[in-house]
Amino acid sequence: MNHPGASDIKAMAWTAVGLGKPHESAALHVLGQATYTDDIPELRGTLHAALGLSSKPHANITAMDLDAVRAAPGVVAVYTAQDIPGTNDCGPIIHDDPILSAGKVEYVGQPIFIVVADTHDNARRAARRASVTYEELPAILTPQAAKAAQSYVLPPMRLQRGDYQAAFEQAPRTVKGTLYVGGQEQFYLEGQIAYAIPQEQNGMQVLCSTQHPSEMQHVVAHALGVHSHNVQVECRRMGGGFGGKESQSALWCAAAAIAAKKSGRPVKLRADRDDDMLVTGKRHCFYYEYEVGYGDDGKIIAAKVDMVSRAGYSADLSGPVATRAVCHFDNTYYLSDVDIRAACGKTNTQSNTAFRGFGGPQGAIAIEYIIDEIARDLGQDAYDIRRLNFYGKDERNVTPYGQVIVDNVIAELTAELEQSSEYRARREAVAAYNATSPLLKKGLALTPLKFGIAFNVTHLNQAGALVHVYVDGSVLVNHGGTEMGQGINTKVLQVVAHELGLDMEHVRITATDTSKVANTSATAASTGADLNGKAAQDAARQIRERLAAYAVKLYGGDTAEVLFFDNKIHVNGHTVPFPELVQKAYLARVQLWSDGFYATPHLHWDPKTMNGHPFSYYAYGAAVSEVVVDTLTGEWKLLRADALYDAGQSLNPAIDIGQVEGAFIQGMGWLTTEQLWWNEGGKLMTHAPSTYKIPGVSDCPEDFRVRLFENRNVEDSIHRSKAVGEPPLLLPFSVFFAIRDAISSVGGHKVNPPLNAPATSEEILKAIAAVEAAVK
Incomplete structure (x- = not known):
């Protein structure tokens, strides 16, 4: 039996990935020294x-x-x-x-x-x-008006599985309704x-x-x-x-x-x-008409939804947004018989476009609203109805569009969050509070998420990168992704440093430039680090293999046993500083730069049948939110939020947790305060910070607990990590449904509050009035 030597042990312990390192431009941001486009010195003339x-x-x-x-x-x-x-x-x-x-x-x-x-x-x-x-x-200004006029920028789409109509007619119980969810700047x-x-x-x-x-x-x-x-x-x-x-x-x-x-x-x-x-265009607002059949236990038997978005005056990215909404209507739930329809309403408003989540949040919130309705109709906890309908492991594990789910951890993840957030005890505490508080009402909700990762246009799932090693041993990287504060450059830097056995300070990343890496895909769909990290790893690995072969030529041994770590190369009993070997390799005319490329495997999609394998893998998560609502004014406050997110084997936990926190607050803004309003003349009146309310520091919960779920991606993603850009935006569904829960308590949880999003104070008061009228 071969026992690892000291070098092997150190190599196994050394890493540049999986560490909570600061953003590579953090100091520049704080000091105001980061160069943005408007900071570039202007040329004469x-x-x-x-x-x-x-x-x-x-x-x-x-x-x-x-x-x-x-x-x-x-x-x-x-x-x-x-x-x-x-x-x-x-x-x-x-x-x-x-x-x-x-x-x-x-x-x-x-x-x-x-x-x-x-x-x-x-x-x-x-x-x-x-x-x-x-x-x-x-002029047509709303998705409802567009639907009435059959005004669309693209032909409507439809996804069916099973026999929805027959299943619906046989269902012991049914629920029907409408929902409106606004857009977001x-x-x-x-x-x-x-x-x-x-x-x-x-x-x-x-x-x-x-x-x-x-x-x-x-x-x-x-x-x-x-x-x-x-x-x-x-x-x-x-x-x-x-x-x-x-x-x-x-x-x-x-x-x-x-x-x-x-x-x-x-x-x-x-x-x-x-x-x-x-x-500019914004997140698409959606209008939904739905009907669902379910059993006495709350298990969904048949589901139908008709979604119409406010696309604006041109197509832009409305088609792919609608497709993703269709593919995320299921969220974490197995739906055997479905009829999912989506249309992109042509309206005389800004041409709406991509927004973090890209239609996924708009698709998933509809099924969550429906489950909330089912639970209240049955007098049960909505979380229990959610668990009952979860996808299974070996059965009930195929999506309506035909993709088999092989990485399902939603049951384990939500069970862990249920315990760590003390959900059951807090549910009882909320009920006790509401029983003695006539004006202030608390609400609590636990909502899950499943989010597919990949562009739903297959050819976009590719990336390129260049890695240059200079004679002094320093490394310069260029890739096709763009840095917007999310930390893609930090993660790619870590990947390259790890591959070459270097500390991060030895690696630098330059501006994204079409003259360096051609034909790049957008940094979107949460694929930035996945695609560009793999491409940069491919380039760095080629250089490492050349250096390993050259080291063996100098010092003997086997290339498979050459180790790169701690800024050194360890070969056949020799330890050589990285810059020293690089200088020797240069003199020996060894190529010290390389291009890298990556294309996500196993993806396919038929837009006509709306079937295929559109996603590389799924990210999962769940959140518990507790709110208090003033029933006289419609004001509310988020008291505590617990979030658990599946980032796989995280490349950088510090950045990933920051992304989850930011997505949570941004999604909360979409569902509660950020209201887009056009006047009768078609002018957007909420076109400045004075009229459009994004969340502020005071809107963040004083008790905000965010953790990463311990997991490892079953797919061969970059170091088995998972994307973290878009999926966490679904976590604040829990805020919206906690508000709805608080409103529902006004009527003893006997009435489903007709709450649209954003749940502004005005919308909350309307829903409270409707509940009070229904119980009189």
Whole structure:
């Protein structure tokens, strides 16, 4: 029997992954030294752009007088759709999204011209001097109205399994109803911005804040009528994205590049917060009609849901969002006979787009609302009804779209949370409190999540990376993912350091750049670290193998026994500092850089039948929330939240816990305070921090307990970790249903409160009034 030597033991103990390391730019963020697009020094002759926006939701432009704009102080030029050299389109999938209106406007805030001036303020002031005459057309503003008019940006989709109608008719009990869940503004701290700089040989460099540099490259190339190789897009970091900079950054990049091309000078286009919110799309709001059959025990027998989203005036990413909503309606529950329908309502509002969760939260909240209804109808705890309907291990483990679930840990995870959160005892305590408190009512809820990880468009599940080892032993990494504060660069850095046996300070990551790694996918769908970590690992591993082979050539031994750890190479009894071996390898003409590539295996999807294996694996989680509601004012407070999340074998627990905390609060904002409101004229009135309420520090619970579930991904993900970007946004379902539980107590839990989201104070009071009326 071979016993490990001292080097083997040290190698097994050494690691650069799985450690709670700080964000690689944390110190720069705190000191205000992190460079964002607007911080980049401006070149001499830089112009500043602003967009002229439509004031009507649906109209033909009959006349447009821009003379006053051109005559405004500091103005250099004004450009309209006729000035675009190439294609007037920035749609990510379907080409129905013009950069500038060419005569017809379809929402209030749609760009119709670009003005460039010597300063940002002069450009914005000039844009407001335009005189535009409209011939107004009928406008559709809500998903309900879109459904009534059969107004859709794409054909409706449908997923069926079993015989829903027969199962529903045979069910002992049924429940029917409607639900409305509002949208959400991404509210990234750094607004949309692009800085376009003309280059030689018809080139254009675009420095911008985007989650998808390659798509920006394509859009700009098409708008300018040039090849992609003429366009370089670079993004060092974003001050937040949340999906709002996946496709929506295209308009700003294209507009800046068009102005730069026409003027021959660098052009910066930085959106004011109000303009940003008026122009850009948000999370899709959804309207649901549902009916479900279930047994006397609460087990679901048949489920039907008809979902309609507010897509806005163009398709954007509404199709994939609806697909993911369909594929997440089941959440953690086995549904044998289902009829799931989804439609993307064409409305005269901003074209809605990706938002953290990408339709998954909108799909899953519907089944959670239904289970909440079933539990109250049966007089049981909703958590018990949830457990009864969970997916099984070896049976009841196939999703409605045909994917077999092989990594199910939801029963174990929720059982652990039930114990650690003292759920049962607190349920009794809440009931006792409510019995003696006529005005303040407490509510408690435990909700689970299952979230599929992968782009639901198969070809997007790929990534590339470059790893360079310099002669002094330092390492430079470039990959196709983008950093928006979520820590992708930190995780990729850890992966490369681990692969080469180095401490993290020996590795540096540079800005995402289309001239370095080509044809990248968006940093979205929670795949950033999964894809780019694997690609960087592949590149680093090739270099390590070359160095190992060279070390054996120098010192003898077997390449399989060469160890890389503690900034050294251990080979055949010799210990060589990493920089020393690198220098020798360079002199021996060993290649010290490599490219890496990764494509997620086993994925397939048929959009016609809506069947396949769209996800690489599932992330799981659960949360318990306790709230108190003032029944006179509708005000409420989150008293305590316990969250348990399955991050697999975490690459960086500190970053992952931070992501769970942030997602929880952001999702809570979506479901409680963040209300989007359009007036009758189609204008978004909640277009600034003064009218749109995101959660603040005071909204966070004083008692906030977040832990990672001990698990190991069954799939060969990067170091067996799991994604942590989007799934935790479903955890604050527990807040919404805790509020509903508190409202329900007003009527002795005999009535299902008709509570829509966001559960603002007004909505809470409406639901309380409905409960009181029903029990009289």
